[in-house]
Amino acid sequence: xxxxxxxxxxxxxxxxxxxxxxxxxxxxxxxxxxxxxxxxxxxxxxxxxxxxxxxxxxxxxxx
Amino acid sequence: xxxxxxxxxxxxxxxxxxxxxxxxxxxxxxxxxxxxxxxxxxxxxxxxxxxxxxxxxxxxxxxxxxxxxxxxxxxxxxxxxxxxxxxxxxxxxxxxxxxxxxxxxxxxxxxxxxxxxxxxxxxxxxxxxxxxxxxxxxxxxxxxxxxxxxxxxxxxxxxxxxxxxxxxxxxxxxxxxxxxxxxxxxxxxxxxxxxxxxxxxxxxxxxxxxxxxxxxxxxxxxxxxxxxxxxxxxxxxxxxxxxxxxxxxxxxxxxxxxxxxxxxxxxxxxxxxxxxxxxxxxxxxxxxxxxxxxxxxxxxxxxxxxxxxxxxxxxxxxxxxxxxxxxxxxxxxxxxxxxxxxxxxxxxxxxxxxxxxxxxxxxxxxxxxxxxxxxxxxxxxxxxxxxxxxxxxxxxxxxxxxxxxxxxxxxxxxxxxxxxxxxxxxxxxxxxxxxxxxxxxxxxxxxxxxxxxxxxxxxxxxxxxxxxxxxxxxxxxxxxxxxxxxxxxxxxxxxxxxxxxxxxxxxxxxxxxxxxxxxxxxxxxxxxxxxxxxxxxxxxxxxxxxxxxxxxxxxxxxxxxxxxxxx
Ligand SMILES: Nc1ncnc2c1ncn2[C@@H]1O[C@H](COP(=O)(O)OP(=O)(O)OP(=O)(O)O)[C@@H](O)[C@H]1O
Ligand SMILES: [Mg+2]
Numbered sequence: 218x219x220x221x222x223x224x225x226x227x228x229x230x231x232x233x234x235x236x237x238x239x240x241x242x243x244x245x246x247x248x249x250x251x252x253x254x255x256x257x258x259x260x261x262x263x264x265x266x267x268x269x270x271x272x273x274x275x276x277x278x279x280x
Numbered sequence: 281x282x283x284x285x286x287x288x289x290x291x292x293x294x295x296x297x298x299x300x301x302x303x304x305x306x307x308x309x310x311x312x313x314x315x316x317x318x319x320x321x322x323x324x325x326x327x328x329x330x331x332x333x334x335x336x337x338x339x340x341x342x343x344x345x346x347x348x349x350x351x352x353x354x355x356x357x358x359x360x361x362x363x364x365x366x367x368x369x370x371x372x373x374x375x376x377x378x379x380x381x382x383x384x385x386x387x388x389x390x391x392x393x394x395x396x397x398x399x400x401x402x403x404x405x406x407x408x409x410x411x412x413x414x415x416x417x418x419x420x421x422x423x424x425x426x427x428x429x430x431x432x433x434x435x436x437x438x439x440x441x442x443x444x445x446x447x448x449x450x451x452x453x454x455x456x457x458x459x460x461x462x463x464x465x466x467x468x469x470x471x472x473x474x475x476x477x478x479x480x481x482x483x484x485x486x487x488x489x490x491x492x493x494x495x496x497x498x499x500x501x502x503x504x505x506x507x508x509x510x511x512x513x514x515x516x517x518x519x520x521x522x523x524x525x526x527x528x529x530x531x532x533x534x535x536x537x538x539x540x541x542x543x544x545x546x547x548x549x550x551x552x553x554x555x556x557x558x559x560x561x562x563x564x565x566x567x568x569x570x571x572x573x574x575x576x577x578x579x580x581x582x583x584x585x586x587x588x589x590x591x592x593x594x595x596x597x598x599x600x601x602x603x604x605x606x607x608x609x610x611x612x613x614x615x616x617x618x619x620x621x622x623x624x625x626x627x628x629x630x631x632x633x634x635x636x637x638x639x640x641x642x643x644x645x646x647x648x649x650x651x652x653x654x655x656x657x658x659x660x661x662x663x664x665x666x667x668x669x670x671x672x673x674x675x676x677x678x679x680x681x682x683x684x685x686x687x688x689x690x691x692x693x694x695x696x697x698x699x700x701x702x703x704x705x706x707x708x709x710x711x712x713x714x715x716x717x718x719x720x721x722x723x724x725x726x727x728x729x730x731x732x733x734x735x736x737x738x739x740x741x742x743x744x745x746x747x748x749x750x751x752x753x754x755x756x757x758x759x760x761x762x763x764x765x766x767x768x769x770x771x772x773x774x775x776x777x778x779x780x781x782x783x784x785x786x787x788x789x790x791x792x793x794x795x796x797x798x799x800x801x802x803x804x805x806x807x808x809x810x811x812x813x814x815x816x817x818x819x820x821x822x823x824x825x826x827x828x829x830x831x832x833x834x835x836x837x838x839x840x841x842x843x844x845x846x847x
Contacts, residue, residue: 221816224719224736226709228815231744231805240805241842247825248751248799248847249702253509255727256467257691258675259474261481261506266690268729275731275820 288684289430289458296431296460296680297421298672300468301414301448303359303375304493304521305631306330307669308421311677316472316670321420327631327665328420331379332357332413337397341416350553353379355393359494363389363406365447375494375522378553382406410451418457431458433676435468435668437497438513460679461687465490466499467508468671469629472662473653474506475674481506483723484624489609489642490668491632493521498608500616500623502700502725509700509727512616519604521563521632527598528559528589532574535587543580551580566594567634567656595637606641619756620646621793628654633664698823700727703751703798705819705827707736718752718795721819731820735834742811747831747840749819751798761787804831804840822846 255262268278298309298316305327309318318326323343333345333356340348348356359375360382368384376382380391389406396402404412422429434452436445440462449459466488473479483504490497496519500511533546533555545551554576565572570591579585595602613620626642633639639654646652653661662670679687689695704720711717721732738745806815813833820828826846832839 221733221735223814224707224709224734226711226717226719227737227739228707228709228748229746230739231746231807235746235803235805237803237805239842240807240840241829242803243842243844244802245799246845246847247701247703247705247801247821247827250699250728250825250847251702252697253511253700253725253727254693254697256464256501256508256510257461257696258463258467258508258671259471259506260678262508263678263690265507265727266695269695269823270689275729 291681291683294431294458294680295425295427295429296433296676297418297425297429298435298468298669298674298676299414299417299432300435300465300668300672301361301410301417302330302492303361303495304330305665306413306417307666308417309666309669309673310421310425311673314475314677316475316666316673318666318669319421319424321417322423328417330358330361330413332409332416334393334395337395339395339412339416341413346557349379349557350550353549353553355395356380357391357393357409360389360391360406360409362444362494364410364451365441365444372517378549378556407447407451407454410448411454414452414457415455418455429457431460431676431680433461433463433672433679434459435465435672436462437495437515438464438466438499438510439497439515458684460676461691463672463675464499464510465497465629465668466501466510466513466627468675469627469667470501470503470508470671471674472667472670473627474503475670476662483726485511485618485622485725486625486627487609487613487623488627488629489605489633490629491520491605491635491638492630493632496520496605496608496630496632498612500612500618502723504723504726505730505732507727509725511618511725512612514608514612514615516604516608519601519608521560521630523601523604524563524598524632524635525556525559527601528563528574528594529555531589531597532559532562532585532587536579536583536585539585540580540583543583545580545585548580554579562589563594564634566591567636591636598637602635602637602641605638606645609642610645619791619793620650621756621791622754623650625651625653627667628652628661629664629667631665698727699825700725701730701821701825703753704795705749705801705821706752706795707734707817708748708750708797709736716797718750718797720752720795721817722821724753726821728821728825729823731818733816733818735814735816738809738813738815740811742809742813744805744807745809745815747804747806747815747817747829749801749803749817749827749829751801752795753798754793754795757792757794759790759792761789801827802829802842802844804829804842806831806833806840809833 328342329346331345333340333348356379358379394401486501496516499513502509562572575586636656639657705722706720818830824846827844830841
C-alpha cells in the first residue's frame with residue numbers, strides 16, 4: 218500500500234438534512250479523458266503491465 | 281510493438297547493457313548492484329564519438345577516429361545514426377560535410393570509403409556502418425565486464441519512425457546483439473533520475489531538454505505514480521552543440537584573420553577540421569571555467585595560432601543559439617497545452633546541457649518552484665551526458681530476466697495505450713474564510729486504472745462530515761501591479777513627464793496557478809468522527825473510468841463505499 222498524503226485543510230461538516238442511500242451520492246461520471254500511451258519503461262510500468270495482462274486489480278496486487 | 285530482434289537469448293544466458301547511440305556521441309552502461317554505471321572504452325572515454333575511420337585497412341572508432349578528421353576525412357564516417365531507415369532524398373547531410381559524404385545507393389544511404397589495405401574503395405550502407413560501430417561499442421562493454429554482452433536496450437529519439445526503429449534493430453542484431461527494447465530518450469532520462477536512491481515517487485510534470493550535437497529534442501513528460509506519459513515533443517535541427525562550435529569557429533577564424541589578412545582557416549578542409557576540433561574543446565572548457573584557451577599548431581598555411589576567450593564573450597556571441605533553446609522549451613510547453621507554472625522539473629540532458637548559460641536561461645523562464653536539473657544549477661544533478669545510457673541500462677536490468685515473449689506482450693499497445701483523465705480529481709475542504717478549496721488527489725493526465733489515498737483533516741469538533749469528490753482544473757491568474765497613486769496626491773496639472781517616472785518603478789505582473797472546482801463526482805457522509813481524527817479517502821478509477829470512492833475515519837473499520845459509473 219502506498220502511504221497516504223495528508224490534506225491539512227478540514228473537510229466540511231455534513232449539512233443538516235443531507236441524506237443518501239448507504240450514505241453515498243453518485244453525482245457525475247468523469248467528464249473528460251483522452252487515449253494516451255504510457256511509456257513501457259521502469260519498475261512501476263512493469264507492475265501496471267502485470268495487472269493489465271492478468272486482469273488484476275490494485276487490491277489483488279496488494280495481497 | 282513486436283520489434284525486438286531476431287536474435288533471441290534465454291533470460292539466464294543474458295548479459296544486458298544499455299546503449300545510447302547518438303549522431304555525435306554514444307555511451308554504454310551497465311548496472312552494478314542496481315546502480316547504473318557508464319562504461320569507459322579502451323581509451324578511457326565515456327562519451328564515445330560516433331565515428332568510424334579507416335587507415336591502411338585498420339578500423340578506428342571514438343576519439344581516435346575523430347582525430348583522423350584532419351588528415352583522413354574521406355575515409356571517416358560521422359553523424360550517420362539519423363540516416364538509418366531513411367531514404368537518401370530525405371536526409372540532411374550537413375554534418376557529414378567535413379567527412380565521408382553520404383551517397384544515394386538504390387534510394388538508401390551509403391558511404392564510399394577505403395576500408396581495405398588495397399584495392400577499390402568499398403561502398404558501405406549506413407546499416408553496415410552502424411553495425412560495425414555498434415560492434416565496437418559492444419566489444420568495449422564486453423571487455424569491461426569480462427563477459428560477452430548478449431543483449432541491449434537502446435534509446436531512440438521520440439520522432440524516430442517505425443522504419444528507423446526497424447533499421448536500428450536490424451543493424452544491432454547484425455552486430456550479434458539481441459535488442460531487448462528500444463526506449464524513448466526523454467523517458468530514459470527521467471528513469472535515470474527516478475532510479476536514484478534518494479528519489480521519491482511523486483506526481484510531477486517534467487520537461488526533458490535533450491541538447492545534443494546536431495539536434496535538440498524536448499519533451500513534456502507527465503510522471504504519475506512512477507508511470508510516464510509523453511504529452512508533447514518538439515525537435516530542432518538548427519540549434520545544437522554544433523551551432524555553438526560554429527559560433528566559436530567563426531570567432532577564432534576572425535581573430536586569426538586580424539593577424540593574418542587574406543588567410544581564412546575556414547576555406548581549407550584541414551584548417552577547418554583543426555578549427556572545429558579546437559573550438560569544441562574550448563566550448564567544453566567554458567562549461568567549467570570562465571576562460572578557455574585556443575591553441576592550434578599550423579592552423580593555416582603553417583601559421584600557429586593561440587588565443588583565449590572568456591565566458592562572457594562566448595555567451596554574447598552565442599546568444600542566438602541559446603535563445604533558440606529557450607524558444608524550443610517554451611514551444612513544447614505550449615504544445616502540451618500547459619504553462620511554465622505547470623512544470624515541476626526541467627531535466628537537462630545531452631552534452632550541450634553542460635553549458636551553464638543554458639541552465640541559467642531556463643532558470644529565468646520558469647518560476648522559482650521549478651527544479652532545474654543541470655550541473656550548474658544543482659550539484660546533485662546527474663551528468664547530462666550520462667542520463668540516456670544510464671536509463672537504458674536500468675531498463676535493461678529490469679527486463680533482462682523476462683522471456684522475449686513477455687517483453688513483447690507487455691509493450692503492446694493493448695497494455696500501454698489507455699485512457700488518461702483530463703482533469704484532476706480531488707477533495708473539497710474549507711479554507712480559513714470558509715471558502716471551498718480543492719486539493720488534488722489524482723493529477724490531470726494520470727493513466728487509468730489508478731488508485732490514490734489521502735488523509736484529510738476534519739472540523740475541530742469532529743462529528744458527521746462530508747467527503748465531496750470533484751474534478752478540478754487549473755487556470756493562470758494574472759495580477760497586474762496596482763496603479764500607483766501619484767505622490768503628493770495633487771493633480772499634477774498638465775505636466776506630461778510623469779509617464780517616464782512611472783515606468784521606472786514598474787512592477788512585474790504576478791502569475792499564479794489556481795484550482796477551479798468542476799463537476800462533483802460523488803459525495804459521502806462519514807458519521808461520528810472523533811475530535812481531531814482524520815478521514816481516509818481512497819479514490820480508485822478503473823480502466824473503464826468508473827470511480828470507486830471509499831471513505832472512513834482513519835483507523836476505523838468498514839467505511840462508506842460508493843461507485844460512480846463509467847461515462
Ligand atoms: N562539457 C560540455 N560543455 C558543452 N558542450 C558539451 C560538453 N560535452 C559535450 N558537449 C557537446 O555536446 C554535443 C554532443 O551531445 P550528446 O553527447 O548528447 O550527443 P548526441 O546525442 O550524439 O548528439 P546528436 O545526436 O544531437 O548529434 C556536442 O556538440 C559536444 O560538443
Ligand atoms: Mg542525443
